Amino acid sequence: MKAPLSFHSFIGNRPVVKILLRAVAQDRLPHALIFAGPEGVGKRTLGLLLAQQLNCLQTAKGDACDDCMSCRKIMLGTHPDVRLVQPDGAFIKIDQVRDLIAEIAYQPFEARYRVVIFDGADRMRAEAANCLLKTLEEPPSRTILILVTQKPYALLTTIRSRARLLQFGPVPEEEISNYLAGNAGRSPEDARMAAAFSNGSLGAALTFDVAQNREVRDQSLRFVSLLLRREEFSQASTLAAAVVKDKELFQAWLDMTATLLQDVYYAQTAPRRMCQRDIIPALAGLAETAPRAAVLAAIDAVKNLRGVLQLNINRQLALEALFLAALRS
Ligand SMILES: [Zn+2]
Incomplete structure (x- = not known):
């Protein structure tokens, strides 16, 4: 049985989740965030969950429902206002950044908040990074930019200074093991083994053979x-x-x-x-x-x-x- 994925059931990194939940509740979410930390701990997933949390049509008990049209579209990657930008080849290219900036100059199509996730944000050449910087200097309304990276210090200092950095850490072995046994259908013994070899990465544990x-x-x-x-x-x-x-x-x-x-x-x-x-x-x-x-x-x-x-x-x-x-x- 797979429990619905939600902000509250997110595995590991509770301090980061708490900061975000509080900011959403107080309507004080910074317009630019850096999600920094090792691979496989759920940085990109938490970005999508944040988009759900901001745009859910039937929030229940403070959690996005993972079931309404908005939540579904976000997880399927078909929501017009929630965009995931990933490197095209080795880099996120200048044209990708330019296209996106042209798009976010307009109001969101249907969302309360548009969310743009740059996955591998450090993999931008200077030209593309400077282009992005201009947007951070004059942020469009109702738009949240999330820069996902394993190497926050490879980002331009000027970009870093305009975004709130949230540092993710490895997920504790026990939490991974419990999740695998409870939600991913592994036997307790298999779950323990996968968790022990995962180096704190839930992603690695889920695919562990x-x-x-x-x-x-x-x-x-x-x-x-x-x-x-x-x-x-x-x-x-x-x-x-x-x-x-x-x-x-x-x-x-x-x-x-x-x-x-x-x-x-x-x-x-x-x-x-x-x-x-x-x-x-x-x-x-x-x-x-x-x-x-x-x-x-x-x-x-x-x-x-x-x-x-x-x-x-x-x-x-x-x-x-x-x-x-x-x-x-
Ligand atoms: Zn929903």
Whole structure:
């Protein structure tokens, strides 16, 4: 069951939501806002929710309904007064900005407030940015401009000084996990895993492939076990052959191997810091038998391999070298 998306049910970043709600309630919303923060935390979505909040035709209990004609059009991207401007290629082009400025010189078609969201606002060349600046200097009435960016300091200082900057942070892991289990139909176990790997990005957690991650983790765990128990080289080599075929998969596998080794080290030194909590017994078992020096040597070897992965190396050979280096340590 998907709950209706609303300003009040927005996941994470409560301080930002509160500031906006208060400003809307007091009719004191600045005409230009900067939504700054990491990817996948809902900056663009909150911009659309703000547009709903300002234009809903049947607000209930202070929340936009997500159901009236206005709310629907906004989320479908068909509302004539709610515009999302995104880079056309690498940049938001001067013509995109000019067209938009010509449009907002007129009153909104049907909305109480026109809302324009510049997604990736830092990706504007000087000419386009200066064009936008003119609009910020003489803001049209009933128009809210939202500049969405991961790099607010890449915006012109003159633009920054004319807009209210709202800083978004990562979404707490627990909130992501609860959302995935409650609204996105994931099992509690899958939800926890996706949240743990999301780096505070709800967007990343929603698209996280739990099944693939589990498979990668199983393979990594087997490799770590061989590495730390200093078992058969041929087994490690066979295992390596399975993961080196695809560069992206190999990268994911290597990252996972590093995470698991780190957890084995934590199991020996600071168990509370372990990340992969659902496989603690397996990790603790390895921690018990492997000398700490061997764990540290393996962590170093994996770190080195991640460092050279950018180069066009033979992954199979590099992995075997890693295994041999760990055996010699
Ligand atoms: Zn509505």
